[in-house]
Amino acid sequence: xxxxxxxxxxxxxxxxxxxxxxxxxxxxxxxxxxxxxxxxxxxxxxxxxxxxxxxxxxxxxxxxxxxxxxxxxxxxxxxxxxxxxxxxxxxxxxxxxxxxxxxxxxxxxxxxxxxxxxxxxxxxxxxxxxxxxxxxxxxxxxxxxxxxxxxxxxxxxxxxxxxxxxxxxxxxxxxxxxxxxxxxxxxxxxxxxxxxx
Amino acid sequence: xxxxxxxxxxxxxxxxxxxxxxxxxxxxxxxxxxxxxxxxxxxxxxxxxxxxxxxxxxxxxxxxxxxxxxxxxxxxxxxxxxxxxxxxxxxxxxxxxxxxxxxxxxxxxxxxxxxxxxxxxxxxxxxxxxxxxxxxxxxxxxxxxxxxxxxxxxxxxxxxxxxxxxxxxxxxxxxxxxxxxxxxxxxxxxxxxxxxxxxxxxxxxxxxxxxxxxxxxxxxxxxxxxxxxxxxxxxxxxxxxxxxxxxxxxxxxxxxxxxxxxxxxxxxxxxxxxxxxxxxxxxxxxxxxxxxxxxxxxxxxxxxxxxxxxxxxxxxxxxxxxxxxxxxxxxxxxxxxxxxxxxxxxxxxxxxxxxxxxxxxxxxxxxxxxxxxxxxxxxxxxxxxxxxxxxxxxxxxxxxxxxxxxxxxxxxxxxxxxxxxxxxxxxxxxxxxxxxxxxxxxxxxxxxxxxxxxxxxxxxxxxxxxxxxxxxxxxxxxxxxxxxxxxxxxxxxxxxxxxxxxxxxxxxxxxxxxxxxxxxxxxxxxxxxxx
Numbered sequence: 001x002x003x004x005x006x007x008x009x010x011x012x013x014x015x016x017x018x019x020x021x022x023x024x025x026x027x028x029x030x031x032x033x034x035x036x037x038x039x040x041x042x043x044x045x046x047x048x049x050x051x052x053x054x055x056x057x058x059x060x061x062x063x064x065x066x067x068x069x070x071x072x073x074x075x076x077x078x079x080x081x082x083x084x085x086x087x088x089x090x091x092x093x094x095x096x097x098x099x100x101x102x103x104x105x106x107x108x109x110x111x112x113x114x115x116x117x118x119x120x121x122x123x124x125x126x127x128x129x130x131x132x133x134x135x136x137x138x139x140x141x142x143x144x145x146x147x148x149x150x151x152x153x154x155x156x157x158x159x160x161x162x163x164x165x166x167x168x169x170x171x172x173x174x175x176x177x178x179x180x181x182x183x184x185x186x187x188x189x190x191x192x193x194x195x196x197x
Numbered sequence: 198x199x200x201x202x203x204x205x206x207x208x209x210x211x212x213x214x215x216x217x218x219x220x221x222x223x224x225x226x227x228x229x230x231x232x233x234x235x236x237x238x239x240x241x242x243x244x245x246x247x248x249x250x251x252x253x254x255x256x257x258x259x260x261x262x263x264x265x266x267x268x269x270x271x272x273x274x275x276x277x278x279x280x281x282x283x284x285x286x287x288x289x290x291x292x293x294x295x296x297x298x299x300x301x302x303x304x305x306x307x308x309x310x311x312x313x314x315x316x317x318x319x320x321x322x323x324x325x326x327x328x329x330x331x332x333x334x335x336x337x338x339x340x341x342x343x344x345x346x347x348x349x350x351x352x353x354x355x356x357x358x359x360x361x362x363x364x365x366x367x368x369x370x371x372x373x374x375x376x377x378x379x380x381x382x383x384x385x386x387x388x389x390x391x392x393x394x395x396x397x398x399x400x401x402x403x404x405x406x407x408x409x410x411x412x413x414x415x416x417x418x419x420x421x422x423x424x425x426x427x428x429x430x431x432x433x434x435x436x437x438x439x440x441x442x443x444x445x446x447x448x449x450x451x452x453x454x455x456x457x458x459x460x461x462x463x464x465x466x467x468x469x470x471x472x473x474x475x476x477x478x479x480x481x482x483x484x485x486x487x488x489x490x491x492x493x494x495x496x497x498x499x500x501x502x503x504x505x506x507x508x509x510x511x512x513x514x515x516x517x518x519x520x521x522x523x524x525x526x527x528x529x530x531x532x533x534x535x536x537x538x539x540x541x542x543x544x545x546x547x548x549x550x551x552x553x554x555x556x557x558x559x560x561x562x563x564x565x566x567x568x569x570x571x572x573x574x575x576x577x578x579x580x581x582x583x584x585x586x587x588x589x590x591x592x593x594x595x596x597x598x599x600x601x602x603x604x605x606x607x608x609x610x611x612x613x614x615x616x617x618x619x620x621x622x623x624x625x626x627x628x629x630x631x632x633x634x635x636x637x638x639x640x641x642x643x644x645x646x647x648x649x650x651x652x653x654x655x656x657x658x659x660x661x662x663x664x665x666x667x668x669x670x671x672x673x674x675x676x677x678x679x680x681x682x683x684x685x686x687x688x689x690x691x692x693x694x695x696x697x698x699x700x701x702x703x704x705x706x707x708x709x710x711x712x713x714x715x716x717x718x719x720x721x722x723x724x725x726x727x728x
Contacts, residue, residue, distance in 0.1 A: 066607055070597055102639045105529030106317075106348075113319070113348075120347045122523040130690065131598040132574040134610060137566060137685035140645035140675050150671055150688050152576050160525055166669045166690065168649055170640055188639035188649055191528060192667070192692070 039083050039093040041076040041182040043068065045175050065135035069147040072182050073133035076171060077151055081126040084118075091118050094184055096172065101187040122158035129153040136170070145173035146185070164192035310353050310385040311360035313340070315378060317526075318350025326350060330380070333370050336362045348526065353385055531636045538638060542648055545674075545682045546636070550629045558622045564684055565614035566675065571621070571687040572610045589625055589661070590691050617687070625661075629654040646674045646682065653694065667694045 076094075083091050092114045095101075101108040101117065108117045128151050136146040149169040156162045170185045318326060323343055331338065338359045340352035354360055360382045367380035533539035552560040572595040594600075595609035611617045633652040640647035649671045656664050669690045677683035 062612060063607060066610055067603070070603075070606055074597065100640065102532050102637050103526065105532045105637070106526045107532060108348075116347045117526075120523055120526075122525065128598065130574050130576040130596050132572055132595055132688055132690070133597065134570045134572060134686050134688060136645075136673055137568060137570070137675075139566070140673055140685050142644055148671065148673060148686050148688060150574070150669075150690060152574075152669075152690060152692070157525055158523070164692075166649075166651070168639065168647075168671050168688075170647060186640035186647065188637050190635075190637065190649075190651060190669070192651075192669075 039079065039087070039090045041072060041079055041094065041171070042179045043071050043075060043182070045178065045180050062135075065145075068145075068180075069133045069135040072147050072171060072173070072180075073131060073149045076149060076169070076182055077128060077131055080169075081128060085124050085126055088118055088121075088123070095187070096183045096185050099184050099186060101189065103189045104191060122160065124158070125156045127154045141172075145175070145180075147171045147173075147182070166190050166192060309357050310355055311357065312383045312385040313352055313354060313360065313363050314346075314381045314383070315350045316381065317348045318378075319345045319348045321350060321372065321378075323350070326378075327352075329370050329378070330363065330366055333366045334362050335365070338363060531634075533636070533638045534641050538641065538646065541680065541682065542636060542638060542646070546634065546650060547631065550631065553621070554626075554628050556626060559618055561621065562614055562618050564682075565617055565687075566683050566685045567614055568612065569614055569617055569685050569687065570610055570612055571617040571689070573620075573624075573689040573691065575691050589659075593620065593624070625656050626658045627654045628657050644675055646672075646676075648672055648674075665694055667692050 080091075080094060083094065092111055095111060095114055097111050098109075099111070099114065101114060103117070108114055130150075130152040132150045134148045136148050140146075147170070149171055151167045151169075153165060154162055155165050167190075168188045170187075171182045172185045173180045173182055175181075315321070315326065327340055327343070336359055338354050338356075340354065343350070343352040345351075354363065363380055364382045368377050370378045372378055533542070549561070549564060552558065552564075573590060573593050574596045575590050575594045576596070593609060595606065597606055600606055600609070611620045630653050635651040636648055637651075638646070638648040649669055651667070651669045653665050653667050656662055656666070669692075671686070671688045671690075672682075672684055673686035674682035674684050
């Protein structure tokens with residue numbers, strides 16, 4: 001643990017500076033190749049990703065995963081809520097085929113059911129006030145790169161009063177040589193005041 | 198139970214006459230209001246043309262005005278039977294030719310179709326569900342066009358009393374998870390499979406009429422609030438003397454709840470009377486309808502606005518406008534994938550929070566994986582100017598929405614169990630209210646269990662002692678030794694309760710994860726339980 005601290009505070013701060021370009025501009029898909037749509041969360045593939053994937057133990061890798069997680073989470077959250085609000089019909093493109101959603105205790109499973117569900121949901125206006133993320137340990141994911149994303153904020157569904165909400169996602173990475181596409185494996189949504197709604 | 202031919206009791210006759218008079222008066226009073234055309238209605242002798250404005254865009258070859266009780270001019274004398282016959286003759290003459298192609302009734306009129314819906318019926322197998330319903334239903338029914346729609350299961354039946362019998366099954370059947378199954382019934386207008394026989398133009402007209410009848414509001418009308426129809430039948434003298442006032446009163450009641458109600462909505466109320474007219478065709482519906490007032494009530498109960506059982510929402514008729522069918526699903530309590538995992542998770546949480554609240558959090562070391570991660574966040578609220586009760590969490594908060602510094606982002610994510618438990622140990626001392634816990638188990642595989650806990654806790658020392666805060670904590674765990682869980686990821690989100698009313702909500706009686714398996718609480722814990 002001390003070893004990590006020294007890395008964080010000394011040598012790697014320069015590392016962060018070098019990599020700061022990751023944080024400068026939003027990585028959007030606007031200038032994407034033809035096969036990419038707006039509703040995709042894409043980040044550059046980490047260098048040497050395949051080789052180092054199994055070595056969570058070294059600090060360098062862990063930091064890399066943390067960076068990657070943060071970038072994916074930020075990119076994802078921007079796209080997700082905008083799609084939910086403005087292009088609802090495209091939302092399920094962000095989900096894996098077998099993805100599941102627990103929405104205020106209601107379980108929705110698979111793309112067909114998800115499509116129906118989002119179609120039934122009234123139009124929405126989301127405001128995200130909190131975002132946190134963590135790389136998920138490979139022991140839980142069997143080396144399938146996964147990020148836990150946690151958000152919170154307010155939402156107003158048409159015809160309903162405004163609610164505070166919490167939402168959690170598991171994003172999994174599908175890497176190609178050029179980039180990594182992130183999709184939702186699972187999604188859990190709750191109004192904070194669900195019992196009085 | 199048909200009326201003996203040529204004979205009615207004097208009383209029935211008078212009742213019918215008074216009823217008809219009232220509605221006749223109503224019809225005249227409201228005749229200047231624009232009324233949409235529902236081609237399902239019969240034409241009447243009062244062929245008043247209301248002008249194009251009344252049609253709301255629907256265009257008919259021969260404008261037909263929906264009159265609730267078309268036999269009214271005829272029932273002032275003579276028996277009811279005679280009125281029937283007169284009405285039938287008249288209706289046949291005036292029906293536009295296309296009408297005869299509609300529906301399945303031999304004489305060309307539309308059958309009374311009802312759509313039966315089981316909310317969230319998508320979870321049930323069709324055969325199983327229909328059997329279950331039939332076992333409980335007092336009359337045999339033939340489900341037509343069973344299908345799943347959004348989250349619901351639906352089918353059609355072609356008879357109002359069958360529809361009513363099905364409605365009575367609601368809440369009397371249970372699924373395999375011991376959850377009550379509800380049944381909602383709506384008049385179906387003209388179901389799509391009947392549509393195919395109609396000209397497309399007619400379909401458009403029907404849709405327009407249906408659109409007007411659907412309310413946009415999410416509010417449901419309490420069944421209690423439909424006072425008018427039974428009164429109309431039972432207290433005839435009062436009605437006769439001042440039907441308009443009664444009608445207005447009734448409308449006020451409706452308008453409170455459904456702001457968009459229009460005269461189309463009013464017309465809706467009288468749809469039941471349309472069924473009465475069908476009696477003239479001697480379908481099985483009519484005789485029961487006219488025999489007793491209770492049947493009027495029961496049929497009137499089947500209409501969309503009256504449909505909702507108190508406190509619930511009904512699914513909407515399919516032909517409504519695009520946004521009208523959208524609604525929020527009912528919020529439910531804790532979700533667990535399986536009973537076994539539920540017990541595992543609840544046990545874990547009991548043990549975890551026992552240690553967490555004990556004063557010494559070092560005991561949690563055994564709960565975490567060597568390389569686990571932990572972070573904590575609080576919401577960013579731009580309007581927060583005053584220091585809030587949970588600002589002591591602020592310095593550890595890793596809200597990457599506002600925290601942009603990559604170094605800090607790294608620092609605030611605690612890695613390895615030693616680091617984690619050290620950080621947890623410096624957080625304020627707490628007392629969690631297990632009875633407030635709501636748990637969502639939202640992902641599981643052989644190697645991973647992902648669940649989120651929502652609840653409240655009290656701070657038990659320091660300046661904010663006694664203040665209640667709400668939290669959402671997400672755990673990702675792998676199977677540990679001896680059927681325990683080993684945490685690999687832990688994210689804690691803490692928020693204030695004061696301006697959200699959550700505190701009161703969570704401390705009142707709501708179904709919680711622990712309601713059935715609450716252990717004996719310490720005295721301190723007991724103080725936190727709802728009284």
